[in-house]
Amino acid sequence: MIRFSPVRRRHWLLGVATVMVATALTAAILATQHFALAQSPDSPTLRGFNNCDELHDHYVRLAVASAEEERYEEEAEAEEEAAFEEDAMADDSGVGGDAELPNTGTGPADEGEVSDTGTNIQERGVDESDIIKTDGTHFYILRPQSLLIAEISEEGPLVEVGRIDFRNLGHRQELLIGSGKAIVVRQLDAISSTLTVDDEEILKPWSPLTYSREQSEVLEIDISEAGSPVLLRELDLDGRFLSARLVDGNLRIALQHSSVIPYVSPGEFGWQNRWTNAERYNEALQAHFRLGQWFPLYGMQNHTDNTFSHGYAIECSQTFAPDAQLPTRWGELPSTAFMLSFDLSAGINEWGSVGVLGMATDPTVYASRDSLYLAAPHNWWRDTAIHRFDISDPLQPTYFGGATVTGQLLSQWSLSEHDGHLRVATTNRNRWPWVSSVTVLESVTDESTDGDLGSPTGSLRQVGRVSGLGATEEIKSVRFAGDVGYVVTFRLVDPLYVLDLSDPANPMEVGELKIPGFSRYLHPLSGGLLLGVGRDADPQTGWERGLQATLFDVSDPANPTQLAVLPLGDDAYSPVEQDHRAFRYQDGVAWIPVGPNDHWLRQNHDGAFFGVRVTSEGLSHESTLRVHGEARRAIPVGERIHLLGGEEIRTYALEDHEDLGALSFAPEWDNRWLPVAPE
Numbered sequence: 001m002i003r004f005s006p007v008r009r010r011h012w013l014l015g016v017a018t019v020m021v022a023t024a025l026t027a028a029i030l031a032t033q034h035f036a037l038a039q040s041p042d043s044p045t046l047r048g049f050n051n052c053d054e055l056h057d058h059y060v061r062l063a064v065a066s067a068e069e070e071r072y073e074e075e076a077e078a079e080e081e082a083a084f085e086e087d088a089m090a091d092d093s094g095v096g097g098d099a100e101l102p103n104t105g106t107g108p109a110d111e112g113e114v115s116d117t118g119t120n121i122q123e124r125g126v127d128e129s130d131i132i133k134t135d136g137t138h139f140y141i142l143r144p145q146s147l148l149i150a151e152i153s154e155e156g157p158l159v160e161v162g163r164i165d166f167r168n169l170g171h172r173q174e175l176l177i178g179s180g181k182a183i184v185v186r187q188l189d190a191i192s193s194t195l196t197v198d199d200e201e202i203l204k205p206w207s208p209l210t211y212s213r214e215q216s217e218v219l220e221i222d223i224s225e226a227g228s229p230v231l232l233r234e235l236d237l238d239g240r241f242l243s244a245r246l247v248d249g250n251l252r253i254a255l256q257h258s259s260v261i262p263y264v265s266p267g268e269f270g271w272q273n274r275w276t277n278a279e280r281y282n283e284a285l286q287a288h289f290r291l292g293q294w295f296p297l298y299g300m301q302n303h304t305d306n307t308f309s310h311g312y313a314i315e316c317s318q319t320f321a322p323d324a325q326l327p328t329r330w331g332e333l334p335s336t337a338f339m340l341s342f343d344l345s346a347g348i349n350e351w352g353s354v355g356v357l358g359m360a361t362d363p364t365v366y367a368s369r370d371s372l373y374l375a376a377p378h379n380w381w382r383d384t385a386i387h388r389f390d391i392s393d394p395l396q397p398t399y400f401g402g403a404t405v406t407g408q409l410l411s412q413w414s415l416s417e418h419d420g421h422l423r424v425a426t427t428n429r430n431r432w433p434w435v436s437s438v439t440v441l442e443s444v445t446d447e448s449t450d451g452d453l454g455s456p457t458g459s460l461r462q463v464g465r466v467s468g469l470g471a472t473e474e475i476k477s478v479r480f481a482g483d484v485g486y487v488v489t490f491r492l493v494d495p496l497y498v499l500d501l502s503d504p505a506n507p508m509e510v511g512e513l514k515i516p517g518f519s520r521y522l523h524p525l526s527g528g529l530l531l532g533v534g535r536d537a538d539p540q541t542g543w544e545r546g547l548q549a550t551l552f553d554v555s556d557p558a559n560p561t562q563l564a565v566l567p568l569g570d571d572a573y574s575p576v577e578q579d580h581r582a583f584r585y586q587d588g589v590a591w592i593p594v595g596p597n598d599h600w601l602r603q604n605h606d607g608a609f610f611g612v613r614v615t616s617e618g619l620s621h622e623s624t625l626r627v628h629g630e631a632r633r634a635i636p637v638g639e640r641i642h643l644l645g646g647e648e649i650r651t652y653a654l655e656d657h658e659d660l661g662a663l664s665f666a667p668e669w670d671n672r673w674l675p676v677a678p679e
Contacts, residue, residue, distance in 0.1 A: 112524060121581075147166075148163050180224040216240065216241040386415075436487065607632075639655065641654050
């Protein structure tokens with residue numbers, strides 16, 4: 001648990017992050033992790049650190065080892081060149097043979113879930129951050145530089161009753177509400193800092209380097225009085241915002257911080273003594289390197305008592321790294337994926353933390369009620385490393401254990417926890433033909449750890465697997481619903497696979513349906529129905545065509561059938577294809593936001609929501625409701641539906657679709673860095 005001592009707020013990141021290291025303007029490499037670190041597939045579990053000194057030493061070793069990579073690569077190149085010359089001599093003498101060719105080879109609820117705050121979510125009881133929320137009487141809407149609060153009117157459109165402005169422009173921002181508070185998480189501009197040294201002998205003849213640190217902020221806002229929102233606390237964090245969840249008042253926020261560690265390249269010292277000189281400079285790096293140069297930092301402005309505090313965002317003892325961690329090529333060093341957990345009723349002034357070193361960029365975040373999983377490409381994108389964290393205690397999250405599975409994930413929908421097992425859907429693109437599979441992992445507790453927070457408490461063990469799905473194809477959508485799984489793969493046609501997962505040790509493919517096109521989002525419905533939103537495609541070429549909704553009958557898992565296809569536009573796009581939160585289903589109607597397929601047109605023209613009536617007989621187009629700006633979200637409340645567009649939130653009557661008016665948004669700078677045109 002992290003608690004704070006108040007200090008004066010003053011350019012905290014630039015001050016804390018400045019580190020005195022030996023470096024060179026042209027010779028040093030600013031290493032940002034783009035690849036997962038090497039790790040034994042047989043030993044995926046992470047190890048912890050007892051204190052910050054151990055963590056510091058670990059990263060100094062990595063920095064120096066990464067600097068050595070140039071030597072290893074040069075030696076390898078020399079060996080290859082020598083081998084080539086030997087082969088050439090052999091060819092000249094007339095000795096030859098047949099070359100061996102490489103082996104290229106050939107492996108929820110009935111109607112989804114909607115949170116109490118109006119978001120289409122993956123798991124029951126696990127709310128997901130979004131751009132709009134409701135508590136049934138008010139809407140909370142994120143604008144580029146403000147949070148707008150609007151009251152639901154009995155007669156007409158929403159009425160703005162409150163607003164709170166933000167100091168900074170957010171590039172990506174989402175919110176959650178609960179316990180009388182709104183939590184806004186925003187990704188901000190990166191800030192620049194300078195690497196300096198205090199030893200002139202080390203500095204000469206080099207110059208200081210500048211580097212950037214990605215920044216996010218968490219805002220805690222009191223909304224108990226909707227007309228008078230109050231900013232309580234601002235938490236600035238190193239790192240890029242990934243995702244956030246809220247379960248029973250427990251807030252979880254996942255971020256990723258890219259590390260920057262400079263070192264001197266031997267190539268800058270000429271041929272003579274270049275390795276000796278490089279080693280000398282990199283030893284100086286060890287002497288001057290500070291953990292704050294790499295480790296994610298925080299700064300907290302507490303407006304309730306006008307204090308400021310700062311420090312490490314993660315406890316060193318709650319930071320974990322692979323057992324068999326090796327430096328990556330080209331000087332790349334680990335980024336840190338980390339999660340902060342808060343008791344929302346107490347506020348964001350204290351939290352529990354846990355971090356993972358060496359995960360690839362943009363890990364997938366999936367959460368159940370008591371577990372959070374981070375998954376990222378591993379072993380040069382051949383596999384996926386998955387790590388589970390126990391988040392049942394909001395202020396003491398713990399690392400449980402991990403595993404690797406073959407292939408790559410599509411999205412968070414590729415993961416599903418059910419009855420103590422994690423189901424994982426992947427596509428293996430390492431060899432042709434591509435093939436997809438579903439792997440079942442079991443959480444196995446290690447009793448020998450005895451609750452030690454600095455050690456994994458268990459591991460994830462494979463207990464079952466079904467493979468051979470969609471040879472030559474890749475997964476386009478996946479949905480797990482209880483003991484059943486649905487997987488859509490595509491290259492030329494769309495096989496919909498139905499999986500029986502009732503026996504974790506023996507998952508089976510029990511049904512398959514091949515049709516043109518594919519679904520990018522699947523939504524289970526009652527009565528054995530499954531609704532898909534995706535694309536039509538040419539069955540001969542696989543060329544994607546228009547947007548469409550497809551209804552499947554999966555009541556007989558062994559014999560899935562296509563009941564209906566409803567075209568939604570030849571040149572149309574829906575955000576549902578990329579973001580499940582844009583979809584809404586209620587009372588037999590699916591609300592699907594639609595706009596032009598062209599990104600520029602979509603950003604600068606009005607959108608619409610198609611109301612698609614779903615019955616056991618098929619699909620029908622019930623209504624088209626228009627909104628100014630890009631169509632984003634549809635949220636029914638009572639007898640009305642409120643449609644969020646880029647420039648307004650418009651209200652319609654659900655019964656007869658009467659337009660009841662709109663609350664227009666005041667112009668603000670939007671996330672495209674362009675001024676919004678006046679109304």
